[in-house]
Amino acid sequence: MITQKTITFLISLLICGTISAQLPTKKYEKKIDSLILTGFGNQNEPGGVFTVTQKGKTLYRKSFGKANLELDVNMTPENVFQIGSMTKQFTSVSILILEQQGKLKVDDPISKYIKDYPNGDKITVHHLLTHTSGIKDFTKMKSLSSIAQKEMEPKAMVDFFKNEPVDFAPGEKFDYNNSGYVVLGYIIELVSGDTYENFIRKNIFDKIGMTHSYYASDRKIIPQRAYGYHKKEHGFVNKTIISFSVPFSSGSLMSTADDLLKWQQALNQNTLLNSQETQKAFQKYKLNNGEEFTYGYGWHLKEINGTPDREHGGSVFGFKSMGVYIPEEDMYIIGLSNCDCHSPTEITRDIAKITLAEIKASAKKH
Template identity: 25%
Template structure:
């Protein structure tokens, strides 16, 4: 690969033989050598995505076989002062913290201080869950519903904070420092406690009525709270690859999909077109991040941003990284060689493809999902999402074969936006909503997300009995921790007694 990226410098060196000019453009450094086609395309698409999601500052890095082959800093760290984003800026990485916590747990297992098969209640010495829920169930997000059988991203992951402390007799922060941060000399990585640590942070932003100043989430646990940057995350990633923190056996166990579900121990695991992708995402209200590894290619993508739209719009919580347009661009250009395929479809026409129909469909659905989310800020996006969905359903009529929770979310979210904007009722996709939901409930009868979507769907149509059934299922399902869907179901049932 040509065109290795260089860290920002302001020095120009001239001689009679060679003239090298380093130019600072929009917060990143122009190449002194020609970029490859994939780099050019990826960069142009990142700029599209930055503009689309109204991201003030975006830091992106790609590592290949332990070496950095792409690093760019787009935009600003501080809009008010017009300060360009650069390598000195740090970001709260939110749930990417879970990867660090997963490594800590595997390290303690190696040290025989902890067992993945130990009951959580026994470790915490409190009757919280019952003996059936083990450390491995918390670590793999399989502790809810029928234990070990289904993946539901859960706040219960935070119990690993106390589990780690019980196993070591030390505070979580001490263990993190001693086992990971200090050995790897991660000088720009720390647990965010309070406002005294924010000097180097890229400022937080939120999209409401345009781009507005946001806020920082303080506090930390095994679930979230680490601050870092591209370089430290590169060091951490290389240490994982080279078994410098945990051994190969522990790493493979951590990365392996638990019971063929989309999550391992602290990381997502996903198969896509003969590629195994290991990934994690971060999402606060005003920050987001993505760490995507493709072990077979020795390739890792890292993205950090100072608003949350890259993660929030893609519903990464459901376990499909191909719903992220950032991941789609990376996969398209660096793994599948589809540089000629546009990332975004234009409003007046949809491009046709004769190769890799599965990827093309996923790309269209990724844009449709993003458009439905962004329709909250721009009503024109409603028409775009609807147009893309109609095209997909027409071109690929076997929708029950590829439908998933993200597609159901897309269809119901469109109705949410239309409802809250008080626009005319929109019923075009109602049959798709009901059939997709039925399929998903056949696979997981207690899926609270599906019940929440259907409950709201039927309630707004005036089908109170049908709505009640779905909201009652959420409230009455055993072994689920409270979440937004629990509160909404309880509120609806109270209002419709």
């Protein structure tokens, strides 16, 4: 028979256990709060959203500042942001989906799809995916301002930079390049017979339930949209308007922190790609001279305190984004900002460092 004394003892054990489980959480939360507040501390300015999950469990999920200054609307963790170059992950996985379907190969020369592309028989899809093609990055071209607000067809966008002098021979160097990812978007359209926007929606967003992710638009009504801002000497201004057909498949998607977690989980679970194709995205490759570089297909492959990670940021007028995934701990950290004056890049990496240290310290105790 269980005595009152035993019941009291068990309850006290349970209470102590709960407290000891909560204490590190509160302490951890305060550490992350103070880190984020260094860059996102003013609640009357544009802000951001930061989330940390491990094995699908939320460790941290908070919003800071305003989603809309004019209407004085506070940011929430559900707000939709432009994610800039984090778009490249979706473009690279789309290429691998087409490869899995037998419709292209990453070793194919791009001349197979775009007949008149200069040196197209030497530049492969793989070169575009890994930023080793040597083609001119359109964001560095002075004439960019002449098309920035025009509605550009993908072919016209490719024609805009394809005849520029190349920076180096294919495979000779790694040099981060937006043009390569625009060409990839055009190839996706040519091979699939669909628009890039539709392809991403049908094959990724709809398939894995990313219900708050979109190809960006300034005209469509997008529920929970966070507005983008620049900071000037006299204060904040609304972001510069550009045509999303210009960054296209190199930087035109919108998403939320929660949807990006669904994306990461789908990659882990091989929902979209088989393990062989997935592996291609997350392995390091070599240049022509045999030197290894730290980029896969749409992800930088780096380390945080000696622990391998996969990461990528994004920057587009009015917005900055950063995602860090640590496979060893199944840990995903996302930082999204609605002002290009607040960068979440280093903060997101620092959150990863703190979280890793906490997990390792906790593992030692137990």
